Amino acid sequence: MEGKTSRIIHDDSEKIYRLDNKHVVKRTLMSLIYVATTKTSDDYAWSSIKKLMNELRDTYEFLKYVQIKDIKQLRYTIDDIIIEPNLNNIEPRDLGKAIQDIIDLLKKYLGKKAGYFFIQEFREVLGEEYHKIIKSMGVDLRLVELQNELYGVNTDKYKIKDDSNSNIAYVEKID
Numbered sequence: 001m002e003g004k005t006s007r008i009i010h011d012d013s014e015k016i017y018r019l020d021n022k023h024v025v026k027r028t029l030m031s032l033i034y035v036a037t038t039k040t041s042d043d044y045a046w047s048s049i050k051k052l053m054n055e056l057r058d059t060y061e062f063l064k065y066v067q068i069k070d071i072k073q074l075r076y077t078i079d080d081i082i083i084e085p086n087l088n089n090i091e092p093r094d095l096g097k098a099i100q101d102i103i104d105l106l107k108k109y110l111g112k113k114a115g116y117f118f119i120q121e122f123r124e125v126l127g128e129e130y131h132k133i134i135k136s137m138g139v140d141l142r143l144v145e146l147q148n149e150l151y152g153v154n155t156d157k158y159k160i161k162d163d164s165n166s167n168i169a170y171v172e173k174i175d
Contacts, residue, residue: 020088021095024133025066028099030078031126032106038121039113046080047071052105060098062090096137103144119144 029049036045050068057063065084074080087095103122107114123131123141131141 019130019133021090021092022083022085022087024130024137025087025095025099026078026081026083027130028126028134029066029068029081029102031122031130032103034125035118035122036106036110036114039110039115039118042074042076043071046074046076048106048109049102052102052109055105056098056101059101060094062087062094063098092137096134096139099134099137100139103139116148119148 033045033049036048039045046068050071053063053066053068065087067082069080069082103119107118110118119141123145126134126141135141
């Protein structure tokens with residue numbers, strides 16, 4: 001687990017854990033699947049993740065290191081997500097872009113079933129420590145929540161201005 005992509009996490013008992021890309025992606029996918037299964041069937045949630053991962057392999061070649069078992073072989077556990085160690089060699093920012101696309105595509109797949117609170121529920125299931133890690137990779141779930149809130153109002157009058165240097169987003173009213 002040593003390497004440039006490992007991150008150190010402390011829990012309440014002050015134990016130190018090292019998490020690499022493999023662990024982060026597995027937890028992210030499992031959290032997405034879990035939230036999706038609360039909105040639709042287990043089969044649909046798992047097959048949607050499998051399908052979108054296949055679609056994204058053209059854009060992110062490194063996703064070849066991530067496999068979801070065939071639907072007929074699923075036991076619906078985290079062991080059904082197989083990730084090769086080579087994923088740990090991928091730059092965190094590149095992986096973050098893929099994670100963001102996975103989240104966005106899953107929301108589209110689920111459509112109205114995803115609902116207004118999908119990202120909030122996902123963030124809660126993912127956990128704050130993992131959210132901090134994927135945020136460092138460029139995936140800010142609080143920003144996505146803010147964007148979702150804006151879609152609930154007349155967004156023609158507002159725009160989100162993202163300051164990538166400070167990871168702060170601003171909402172501006174358009175006159």
